[in-house]
Amino acid sequence: MDFLSTPDAEGFFGSYGGSFLPAPIQKEIDKITEMYLKLREDASFWTEINSIRKHYQGRPTPLYYCNRLSKAYQAHIYLKREDLNHTGAHKLNHCMAEALLAKKMGKNKLIAETGAGQHGVALATAAAYFGLSCEIHMGEVDIQKEKPNVDRMIVLGAKVIPATHGLKTLKEAVDNAFEAYLKDPEKSIYCIGSVVGPHPFPMMVRDFQAIVGQEVHDQYLQMLGKLPDHIVACVGGGSNAIGMFSAFLDERVELHGVEPAGKGIHLDGQHAATLTKGKRGMIHGFKCYNLEDEKGEPLAVHSIASGLDYPGVGPEHCMLKDSGRVDYVSVTDEECIQAFYELSQLEGIIPALESAHALAYAKTLGTLDAGANILVNLSGRGDKDLEYVLKNFPAHEYYLEEQESNPI
Incomplete structure (x- = not known):
């Protein structure tokens, strides 16, 4: 199998992946896909990312x-x-790039879930760097377990919103973040914290973590x-x-x-x-x-x-x-x-x-x-x-x- 040629145009890695969303939200996700595929071939985009990695992240x-x-x-x-x-943590590798993508799309708000809080801290950091607002959804149980990261997000200017249904952990935080994004997909962007979710996020996060x-x-x-x-x-x-x-x-x-x-x-x-x-x-x-x-x-x-x-x-x-x-x-x-x-x-x-x-x-x-x-x-x-x-x-x-x- 040629692993390096995946995913296909529909976002599938073999039988897995794709995007199965309501039509209105799929329309907004398609805009993200279109912009990312354009930036992916733009040398100036990667020049900026690499500069951030070297001079800001310490890579x-x-x-x-x-x-x-x-x-x-x-x-x-x-x-x-x-x-x-x-x-x-590794999370800043994709968070800085996702925030730059949002900036180029004219978005003014970053929305995300977090489990251990590292993705939340990284995205709050990226929001501060690029001058964007930030909303982080986190399970109530994880908020109690990972208080140092919650405090860091707050200091960085992010709004931390507890997920209080179900097990009150990562899955529920994802539920909440999706719902928040659905309320205003034109001005905000959902910055998924891993290689999960609908296409193009598994591809995009992988590329940034590569x-x-x-x-x-x-x-x-x-x-x-x-x-x-x-x-x-x-x-x-x-x-x-x-x-x-x-x-x-x-x-x-x-x-x-x-x-x-x-x-x-x-x-x-x-x-x-x-x-x-x-x-x-x-x-x-x-x-x-x-x-x-x-x-x-x-x-x-x-x-x-x-x-x-x-x-x-x-x-x-x-x-x-x-x-x-x-x-x-x-x-x-x-x-x-x-x-x-x-x-x-x-x-x-x-x-x-x-x-x-x-x-x-x-x-x-x-x-x-x-x-x-x-x-x-x-x-x-x-x-x-x-x-x-x-x-x-x-x-x-x-x-x-x-x-x-x-x-x-």
């Missing part, structure tokens, strides 16, 4: 070798440090003279993973997408492993794998990481699963927390809980393929999670014994 982000963690995991662990991207894979492909070759054996990234909607994987789809590298197994992969409503346990369906105007109940309604989901608890997933990930190009796996909340503390105490880097899922699977890979070169996308930093983690998983329970200094 390229580093590639880092984890000396002590590698000894503990019995594999060579490398991190793509997206936690050092301005605002602390910088992660492009940078690290060159960085890894320069550092080691070869490519890694394995690449690992967490998957909720899947933007950081697609950004990382995109530069390696045609390379002889094993790709692993890590979903949240939560409290147990076999417990309905207690995980968010959509690709592992879901079935083909539709959500929020596009086709993808879904976690559904017997009535075809979105199933309750859970993850310790607020940015991963979504019952759908990006359509490109669905295509990559069916093709077998990417291995999709899952790790539990407890495995995530263990990896969170291990990176913190062995390397002095506090990861986002989302990113800690990828680290946890890198540890598993070390037991399966000892001595392998493993590249992990450290998609975000963990400042936002500290209060929640310390309250529910006290640090004294996770102090590590001194690791043996055995070479790998």
